Amino acid sequence: MVAHALVSLAPRHGWQSCRPPSPQAADEQIQRTGGVSIPPTNTQAFSCIPPADTFASDVDVLVIGAGPTGLGAAKRLHQINDPSWMIVDSSDIPGGLASTDITPEGFLYDVGGHVIFSHYKYFDDCIDEALPNESDWYQHQRISYVRYKGQWVPYPFQNNISMLPKEDQVEALEGMIDAAMEARVANTKPKDFDEWIMRNVGEGIANQFMRPYNYKVWAVPTTKMQCQWLGERVAAPNLKLVTKNVVLNKAAGNWGPNATFRFPAEGGTGNIWINVAKTLPKEKCRFGDHGRVQAVDADNKRVLLGDGTTVNYQKLISTMAVDSLCEAMRNEELKEMTKGLFYSTTHVIGVGIRGSRPERIGDKCWLYFPEDNCPFYRATIFSNYSPNNQPQADKKLKTMQLADGSKPSSAEEKEGPYWSIMLEVSESSMKPVDNEKLLQDSIQGLVNTEMLQPG
Structure with missing residues (x-):
């Protein structure tokens, strides 16, 4: 008998740092530039932007990007209720790099590992307003380990x-x-x-x-x-x-600001930000193609959106990647300067598994992997965060492959139960990754670390 049959394999590639409107980034990479003088923009590059009085909206503050940072800015502006504002994002669904994907089979995976913890009452109040009911959340005690020489060492x-x-x-x-x-x-x-x-x-x-x-x-x-x-x-x-x-011969107790945390009962981490966005006035939010930034005329303080409309602004808050913003500004000197910025990329692989969650996995939350017998640095048992992060046990799904890498002998759809793992793999010019082999290398890494066991 094969212990683990994989029913959902969901690789996502190329999430570059600081690129909020679309899920293309590792959210823990910070790029900074200091003391840079912005050269004047070539106004001929903006012949595509209609005159300021044509198909235009006028706001005091324009926010680009509806991830947590952009939504937080919009939330504050709404509370101040003085400057006029608008928030735009190329994605139909707010959340940016804190969004959640749903596979065709019904498995949920966040864009990388996210849990909510805070020292700030204002932030907590904002989240509680978005998801106010006790039933909206599951409370968790962090149970995390480091895989080292074939054993689990408690974190840290x-x-x-x-x-x-x-x-x-x-x-x-x-x-x-x-x-x-x-x-x-x-x-x-x-x-x-x-x-x-x-x-x-x-x-x-x-x-x-x-x-x-x-x-x-x-x-x-x-x-x-x-x-x-x-x-x-x-x-x-x-x-x-x-x-x-x-x-x-004693283990240390739990440490850190996320020793306890809560997780949404429905919709993954992305559901938090979807509901935060719902607390904002709809008329001030443009998501999807009509919120996609085509061009930024910084000299004349104008932004051209995907539907051909223009937004005239006094102040701009941008959460776009620096290189994407400079590309939209059509300033060759600035674009050249961004080529010197270093960034990393995160690949997130979701693995849905048929069968009861094994005892060795238990109620673990996330796990760290410093060794080179697997490409991923972290694995999250995403099904442990909420029973709604995977299909119900009576749902019938085809087996895509077995844990040993072989194809199933039958294409018959079978019922669960199901559980899931989310893996994260980093990449940069200093640490290249073979994208063609990444999925299979990751599954083999799960076997090497005894997360999965072929029968």
Whole structure:
């Protein structure tokens, strides 16, 4: 008997960073430029834009992009109720990179891993207004692990070296002791992410987890990343507590701002932003082709939309990718400057599986994979977030392939139950990916890491 039959395979490629209107980006990549003077635009390039008084709308503030950032800006403008405004997006459905895809079989997958957590009452109130009922949400305790040498180490890795093989515990502790001693005499800030890692966790954990995992996430070596973005996103271990846990062979408790989180009961993460958009006046929202930005005349403060209408604005808030915005501005000098910006891409692969969720998967939320026996850096058990993230058990579906890569012997449609996994794979010029093999390599990675087991 084959343990796992794959009934839905949904690869999505080429999600470049900071490209909100369409799902083409990894939402954790930040591009910054400073001190750049904007050269004047060639006005001849905008002969396609009608005169300002033809098919035109006039607003004080135009917001481009209906992802969380754009919707947040529109929400504030609506509350102020003073400047006139409009929000536009090329997608028919708001949400941007926080949207959710639904496969033909009925499996839901977010555009990468997203969970909601917040320190801000205003944000919480905004979300609660959009989805106000207790039945709109499922509450979860984060259960996350790191796959390391064939075993599951509780997250965060650096707080749970007590779960490692003894020789790795020694290597990790020695590195942490060295790091603590060096930190006492350091009088400068870390110059990059790699130096931050070395100062906080030392050589052992750097090589065991931090360097390989972060390279798989960002598609950039840690030596080429700055470290000001870290904040509370990375746990700085307590050497005394870690040592105590090693001696007692004890795992550390849950850590971090998302140790508990909630997830929409219906529609995935994207349902949050669809409902946030519904709290805005319809007449101020243009989504779909008539919200698609064709050209931006920055000198004359005009934007040409996909339906041929023009919006005249006083202030522009753009969440488009920098290179896409410069392309729309038709400014050759600016377009040339954007070629120097580095970006990464995330591929998201959704795998729908027939059969009962195995005990070894249990109620895990998301899992980290620093090793090179799989292309993905993170796997999310998306079916654990809501029973509505996959088809009901009585739905009949064809088997697309078996876990061992072979084709099924029968094309007969069969009932469930079903569960699902969402995988994330990064790519950049420093970390190329073979798109033709990515899907099968990912499935083989699930087998290699014992997430799936051929019968």
